[in-house]
Amino acid sequence: MNLDFFPSRTLTLYLAKMFAVRILAVLFLLVLVLLALDLLAATGKILEVAGNGQAEILRYAGLRLPQLIARFLPYSVLLATLITLVTLNQNSEVVAMKAAGLSAHQVLAPLLLTAAIVSLLSFGFNERVVTRANAALNGWERSGFAAIPPAPDVRANIYLTDGTNILVAASLSGRGGTLEMTGVTWYARGPGGIIREQVKSPRAVYAAPGWRLEKPVRFDVASALSTPLETLVVGKTLTPERIDLQAVDADALSFFELRGTIDAFEATGRRTSELRAKWWHRISGPLSALLMPLLGSIAAFGLARSGQLFVRAIIGMALGFAYFVVDNAALAMGNFGGYPPLLAAWAPFVLFLLVGETVLIRTEE
Known part of the structure; x- marks a missing residue:
């Protein structure tokens, strides 16, 4: 043998x-x-x-x-x-x-x-x-497919929470105070997580504080009426620092970048089981x-x-x-x-x- x-x-x-x-x-x-x-x-x-x-x-x-x-x-x-x-x-x-x-x-x-x-x-x-x-x-x-933003500054499928309210965006680009969102939807929720109103906007920019929605359309769930607005500021507690931690696309981060993100999440007491x-x-x-x-x-x-x-x-x-x-x-x-x-x-x-x-x-x- x-x-x-x-x-x-x-x-x-x-x-x-x-x-x-x-x-x-x-x-x-x-x-x-x-x-x-x-x-x-x-x-x-x-x-x-x-x-x-x-x-x-x-x-x-x-x-x-x-x-x-x-x-x-x-x-x-x-x-x-x-x-x-x-x-x-x-x-x-x-x-x-x-x-x-x-x-x-x-x-x-x-x-x-x-x-x-x-x-x-x-x-x-x-x-x-x-x-x-x-x-x-x-x-x-x-x-x-309208344009290709710089890869390091673009994150897709953003889901952010502001208390009981939710802010969803198709994409997020930029860093710090230059953050910009596209395809934005704001869900205002009441007790028990029930959605009271929904606001859709093609674009949102940081308003320091909050996010200014451009050409928003508000839908009131109780009355089932849609109302176009000139502008609206939402999510005043969603600072760029919080968003940098929340809006993480793990598939777009390298092994060591993801490790650093996990450490940052743990330092703020956030859940890291998915990222880990x-x-x-x-x-x-x-x-x-x-x-x-x-x-x-x-x-x-x-x-x-x-x-x-x-x-x-x-x-x-x-x-x-x-x-x-x-x-x-x-x-x-x-x-x-x-x-x-x-x-x-x-x-x-x-x-x-x-x-x-x-x-x-x-x-x-």
């Missing part, structure tokens, strides 16, 4: 190269198809804005591309695992490797090494590229690629040697997709406070790591 964790250098390079090429091929095909479908849905909205043309469509594709790569890289690793192992099984290469004295873990070792490198590259890509693309694209979408869960998931998310060779290994190994290769491949695919479902569910529970942040981010990874190892050891080792 060969006691080295990796097989020979030649075999390690052969398996790693085969796996890496298939990861890139599957990722290219997935991203190409999904980007084409996304462009079909978004092109009409982009071209509705006067002055937009091919350059804006290409700009949208450039901003959307990093998001698709980051989201579907783990799926690509899973599919590449199945393709690689099925190919090795069909060509009896797995049988030859085991006959040479290699264990199941040694056969998978080059794939695990490649997946670990992919995880590291994914983390760096997310931090340096995806967060910036998220900030720019979210701001552009919220402005109706996302912060932990910045690490566990890219590491999901490391699980895929283990979960898909049933396509190459198994007790039954009846030739049911397709069935074993389906089982491996089901295990991989089950991980993504459980991971998303756990993260959602962490965002709502149902799970502690650390548990929400890491429990699915540890669970499926144990499941994959158990299946592999009990069937092959």
Whole structure:
């Protein structure tokens, strides 16, 4: 029995190269198809804005591309695992490797090494590229594709509370006293959280104190009447300092920026479970690629040697997709406070790591 964790250098390079090429091929095909479908849905909205043309469509594709790569890289690793192992099984290469004295873990070792490198590259890509693309694209979408504000100063989908009242905005740009909101809705609520009136405005600027709504339209819930107003100041306790803490887009912040934001929230006594869960998931998310060779290994190994290769491949695919479902569910529970942040981010990874190892050891080792 060969006691080295990796097989020979030649075999390690052969398996790693085969796996890496298939990861890139599957990722290219997935991203190409999904980007084409996304462009079909978004092109009409982009071209509705006067002055937009091919350059804006290409700009949208450039901003959307990093998001698709980051989201579907783990799926690509899973599919590449199945393709690689099925190919090795069909060509009896797995049988030859085991006959040479290699264990199941040694056969998978080059794939695990490649997946670990992919995880590291994914983390760096997310931090340096995806967060910036998220900030720019979210701001552009919220402005109706009319213009692209500077990425660091734009935050999308803003939800602010002023006592029992709520201020919602499609986008927020600027810093300090130069803050500006677009697509603003103000909800004035009474006892028990009942909405008394709703005010909509296309734009709001900081009035020191409060926020001045331009061309607001007030809707009174009791009388069901809409009244246009010249101007209206709301949210007098919503200072720029408070908004800098409240209006946080975690997906647009880097790993260390998000850590600093969490510390600032905790210093003011604010709830941080959602942000902390996302912060932990910045690490566990890219590491999901490391699980895929283990979960898909049933396509190459198994007790039954009846030739049911397709069935074993389906089982491996089901295990991989089950991980993504459980991971998303756990993260959602962490965002709502149902799970502690650390548990929400890491429990699915540890669970499926144990499941994959158990299946592999009990069937092959």
